[in-house]
Amino acid sequence: MTKKQKSLDELYYSALKGTVKEARAKVGGRKLTGYERGTAKYAAEQKFTKTLSRLKNPWPMSGDDSEILEGMARGVYASAWADRQEESKSFFGMDIYEAAPKTPAKAKTWAKRTASKILQLNPQYENLYTMFEIAQEKGYTGDAEHFGYHLGMQSIGHGVSWSDDARQGRHDDFKLPYTDFYLN
Numbered sequence: 683m684t685k686k687q688k689s690l691d692e693l694y695y696s697a698l699k700g701t702v703k704e705a706r707a708k709v710g711g712r713k714l715t716g717y718e719r720g721t722a723k724y725a726a727e728q729k730f731t732k733t734l735s736r737l738k739n740p741w742p743m744s745g746d747d748s749e750i751l752e753g754m755a756r757g758v759y760a761s762a763w764a765d766r767q768e769e770s771k772s773f774f775g776m777d778i779y780e781a782a783p784k785t786p787a788k789a790k791t792w793a794k795r796t797a798s799k800i801l802q803l804n805p806q807y808e809n810l811y812t813m814f815e816i817a818q819e820k821g822y823t824g825d826a827e828h829f830g831y832h833l834g835m836q837s838i839g840h841g842v843s844w845s846d847d848a849r850q851g852r853h854d855d856f857k858l859p860y861t862d863f864y865l866n
Contacts, residue, residue, distance in 0.1 A: 753830025
């Protein structure tokens with residue numbers, strides 16, 4: 683983990699700790715309910731996103747990673763958006779990846795944070811694009827954005843794996859975190 687990644691993680695957890703402390707003070711110091719903790723976490727993520735937007739390119743990833751990050755963000759956002767919309771709409775025969783509105787900043791922040799966790803779990807790889815090149819050597823047939831889609835979906839537990847598109851069969855060479863993504 684680079685110093686830059688570590689300092690960003692510390693910044694995020696500092697925002698989270700401060701927001702939870704503020705929330706506990708509002709309820710008289712008692713233990714927070716799950717809903718109150720979730721609300722505090724959401725407020726911390728908003729605070730962290732604003733801080734990140736003020737920093738210039740804080741993520742130690744190469745420019746080649748941008749397509750992979752876009753695939754991660756777009757995939758999880760489109761999936762969550764479609765889940766929410768399916769009560770009122772049918773998406774039969776539609777590509778939700780194309781049908782969903784523009785990818786919001788929250789999804790992009792999620793992708794960057796998840797990518798950072800992926801690189802922490804896989805220190806032997808310099809960046810996501812290096813992982814993509816390894817996947818290609820193992821027969822992965824998709825492009826960089828599609829690889830990002832697979833990393834993102836697998837990270838939220840959807841069971842979609844990059845190795846599903848590999849000609850040489852199943853590979854579990856990359857360690858991936860389990861993370862959540864919510865629209866709220």
